[in-house]
Amino acid sequence: xxxxxxxxxxAAPLAAVPGRAVAAGMPQLNFxxxxxxxxxxxxxxIFGGFYLALSRFALPRVERVLTNRRTRIQSDLDVxxxxxxxxxxxSAELLSAxxxxxxxxxxxxxxxxxxxxxxxDAHAAExxxxxxxxxxxxxxxITQSREQALSSLSEIATSTAQDLVSRLIGTQDEQTVANAxxxxxx
Amino acid sequence: MAxxxxxxxxxxxxxxxxxxxLGEALRFSQSPLFMLIAAAIxxxxxxxxxxxxxxxxxxxxxxxxISYDFVHDLAVSTIGENGATxxxxxxxxxxxxxxxxYLGLLPFSFTYTSHxxxxxxxxxxxxVISILASIRFQGVGxxxxxxxxxxxxWLAPLLVPIELxxxxxxxxxxxIRLFANMVAGHVLLEVFAGxxxxxxxxxxxxxxxxxxxxxxxxxxxxLELLVGVLQAYVFAILTCIYLREAVAH
Numbered sequence: 001x002x003x004x005x006x007x008x009x010x011a012a013p014l015a016a017v018p019g020r021a022v023a024a025g026m027p028q029l030n031f032x033x034x035x036x037x038x039x040x041x042x043x044x045x046i047f048g049g050f051y052l053a054l055s056r057f058a059l060p061r062v063e064r065v066l067t068n069r070r071t072r073i074q075s076d077l078d079v080x081x082x083x084x085x086x087x088x089x090x091s092a093e094l095l096s097a098x099x100x101x102x103x104x105x106x107x108x109x110x111x112x113x114x115x116x117x118x119x120x121d122a123h124a125a126e127x128x129x130x131x132x133x134x135x136x137x138x139x140x141x142i143t144q145s146r147e148q149a150l151s152s153l154s155e156i157a158t159s160t161a162q163d164l165v166s167r168l169i170g171t172q173d174e175q176t177v178a179n180a181x182x183x184x185x186x
Numbered sequence: 187m188a189x190x191x192x193x194x195x196x197x198x199x200x201x202x203x204x205x206x207x208l209g210e211a212l213r214f215s216q217s218p219l220f221m222l223i224a225a226a227i228x229x230x231x232x233x234x235x236x237x238x239x240x241x242x243x244x245x246x247x248x249x250x251x252i253s254y255d256f257v258h259d260l261a262v263s264t265i266g267e268n269g270a271t272x273x274x275x276x277x278x279x280x281x282x283x284x285x286x287x288y289l290g291l292l293p294f295s296f297t298y299t300s301h302x303x304x305x306x307x308x309x310x311x312x313x314v315i316s317i318l319a320s321i322r323f324q325g326v327g328x329x330x331x332x333x334x335x336x337x338x339x340w341l342a343p344l345l346v347p348i349e350l351x352x353x354x355x356x357x358x359x360x361x362i363r364l365f366a367n368m369v370a371g372h373v374l375l376e377v378f379a380g381x382x383x384x385x386x387x388x389x390x391x392x393x394x395x396x397x398x399x400x401x402x403x404x405x406x407x408x409l410e411l412l413v414g415v416l417q418a419y420v421f422a423i424l425t426c427i428y429l430r431e432a433v434a435h
Contacts, residue, residue, distance in 0.1 A: 025196075026196055026199065026369075027196060027197075027199040027200040027201065028199055028300070028301045028302050028303065028365070028369070029302070031303075033201060034213050035201035035202075035203060035213055035215040035217075036201060036301070036303050037213070037303070038212070038213025038214065038215060038218070039201065039213075039215055039217040039218050039221075039298065039301065039303065039304060040303045040304065040307045041213070042213070042214060042217075042218030042221065043217070043218060043221055043298070043304050043307055043308075044307065044311075046218060046221040046222055046225055047221070047225075047278065047282060047308075047311075049225070050225040050228070050229070050278050050282060051274060051275060051278040053225075053229055054228075054229070054232075054274050054277055054278050055274035055275075055278075058229055058232040058233065058236075059232075059254065059273070059274050059277060061232070061233075061236050061239075062232065062236055062250060062251060062254040063254075064239075065236055065239045065240075065247075065251070066251065066254070066255075068239075068241070069241050072241055
């Protein structure tokens with residue numbers, strides 16, 4: 001990727017400055033240098049220690065923090081979800097309770113209404129019956145009075161006629177007058 | 187290190203014992219010293235970064251977690267389900283190389299990844315580990331990969347050596363890629379820095395001209411920052427690819 005321009009830049013100064021730089025050779029390839037081999041051995045030891053420190057202590061520590069966070073977020077979510085479910089259930093309960101109460105109230109109102117209607121009906125019927133009885137009584141009384149009046153009418157008529165006759169003519173043939181009155185009134 | 191009228195572009199790669207006679211006796215040069223510094227920096231980065239262990243990470247913790255996730259995703263997505271086994275190894279490799287590349291960009295420091303012995307050592311380690319993983323996960327049967335399935339038998343004398351050579355050249359290409367990139371970058375930086383000093387010796391006109399190599403070196407430093415992380419990434423991902431082949435079925 002970056003090699004072409006780098007190699008060009010790399011080659012340019014080397015071509016421009018020949019001599020010691022190249023002739024001296026690369027220190028990295030001087031394998032007679034005990035320090036060169038020494039750095040490999042030291043490097044192995046240091047890298048091994050670095051790896052152990054990372055894998056035993058440093059990385060598990062990071063892992064723990066990340067796991068803690070994940071579980072904490074998860075448990076918070078669970079709590080929130082549970083709370084929401086509870087709230088939903090409570091709200092559903094409330095709704096059903098309200099519905100039930102409304103039903104009850106309606107039934108109550110209907111019952112009271114029908115009771116009132118029934119009692120009003122009963123009252124009216126009773127009144128009507130009482131009135132009917134009274135009317136019947138009254139009618140009976142009227143009939144009686146009329147009959148009485150009618151029955152006494154002939155008596156009154158007869159006695160009136162007898163009185164009239166006796167005053168007019170001075171005779172008192174009661175039987176004849178009664179018969180005449182009966183004949184006239186029949 | 188410009189000495190007089192010549193530029194010693196390769197002197198920066200010379201090894202010198204540190205800690206005096208003790209270093210000489212232990213063959214301890216500045217190269218292992220910078221390896222130690224690199225390992226210490228990476229471990230300190232993870233230790234200090236993860237110390238808060240906060241649920242909502244701060245900046246440094248987020249950086250540590252991102253580097254963890256980055257290499258973890260790289261290992262698991264490339265190697266497969268066994269990726270988690272090799273994740274610490276890939277992490278160590280990536281950050282050992284990255285820290286070495288970046289430390290080398292500091293003045294007066296040393297780039298241990300510019301030594302073929304070091305990069306070849308790392309590459310051989312990857313090579314050996316991938317062979318061991320092959321034997322562990324596939325038994326001796328991994329050898330049949332040298333003759334791709336469905337190949338006519340009469341092609342075997344041709345194909346097997348080719349496959350064998352390509353297999354054996356892996357540590358070579360892996361190590362030379364990193365080594366050459368690092369050496370080229372540092373030689374370039376050294377050469378252009380030397381140009382600046384040489385031009386400065388030419389008087390007033392040279393002082394003005396000397397700005398050009400400095401500008402180039404600034405650009406090269408930016409390029410080296412890119413190359414440093416890119417080469418570490420290439421090394422890590424090639425390691426993952428070799429390990430995937432090793433653990434596959």
